[in-house]
Amino acid sequence: QVEHVQSGAEVKKPGASVKVSCEASGYNFRAFGIHWVRQAPGQRLEWMGWINIDNGNTEFSQKFQGRITITRNTPASIVYMELSTLRSEDTAIYYCARGVRSSGWLFDHWGQGTLVTVSS
Amino acid sequence: DIQMTQSPPSLSGSVGDRVTITCRASQSINQYLNWYRQRPGKAPEVLIYAASSLQSGVPRRFSGGGFGTDFSLTISGLQPEDFAIYFCQQSFSPPLTFGGGTRVEMK
Numbered sequence: 001q002v003e004h005v006q007s008g009a010e011v012k013k014p015g016a017s018v019k020v021s022c023e024a025s026g027y028n029f030r031a032f033g034i035h036w037v038r039q040a041p042g043q044r045l046e047w048m049g050w051i052n053i054d055n056g057n058t059e060f061s062q063k064f065q066g067r068i069t070i071t072r073n074t075p076a077s078i079v080y081m082e083l084s085t086l087r088s089e090d091t092a093i094y095y096c097a098r099g100v101r102s103s104g105w106l107f108d109h110w111g112q113g114t115l116v117t118v119s120s
Numbered sequence: 121d122i123q124m125t126q127s128p129p130s131l132s133g134s135v136g137d138r139v140t141i142t143c144r145a146s147q148s149i150n151q152y153l154n155w156y157r158q159r160p161g162k163a164p165e166v167l168i169y170a171a172s173s174l175q176s177g178v179p180r181r182f183s184g185g186g187f188g189t190d191f192s193l194t195i196s197g198l199q200p201e202d203f204a205i206y207f208c209q210q211s212f213s214p215p216l217t218f219g220g221g222t223r224v225e226m227k
Contacts, residue, residue, distance in 0.1 A: 044207070046218070047218070097163075102170060102173075106170075106175075106211060107154075107209075110164060110165070113163055
């Protein structure tokens with residue numbers, strides 16, 4: 001079955017970087033995109049960006065441009081999201097989600113989420 | 121960015137009730153609207169895509185409608201697992217944006 005397993009919780013200091021992984025299984029990894037969505041406490045879901053697994057192209061929300069990097073290890077079916085220059089407002093649960101093109105993007109399978117806490 | 125506004129922010133119901141949640145976009149998004157359910161401590165799961173299409177495996181008690189700027193999600197016969205938070209998401213143009221959520225609570 002389709003599954004996305006994310007790396008464990010992280011605690012970081014302001015100004016540091018965090019790298020979260022998302023390992024996919026149960027489907028043709030190259031045939032889909034992987035998106036990253038975060039959910040800060042009490043806030044709405046927030047789309048951050050995505051990677052085309054086949055060609056490695058990425059697209060990011062303007063809000064995160066310059067701070068976010070998304071890469072993939074295709075043979076291992078793993079996607080990485082790195083967010084730099086962390087601040088307290090980046091404290092959130094970070095989800096990876098498989099993107100399907102169907103009248104735009106829909107996210108049909110999600111990882112379990114990774115809690116990133118930014119605190120001095 | 122396209123702003124998505126959901127209403128109500130919360131509602132209460134009983135098992136078997138029919139409830140409707142609405143979502144309004146700040147500009148026309150045609151039919152590019154998806155609905156998700158998020159149970160406590162879990163990741164969201166897609167229910168409806170393209171405004172009215174039922175995702176495979178999702179029970180038929182869920183239905184969606186709308187076009188342009190105004191959309192709705194109806195649950196016909198609440199089940200215990202439906203007490204959760206529901207989000208709409210526009211997929212018309214990046215950045216993809218979500219509504220603020222509607223919490224469905226047990227009465």
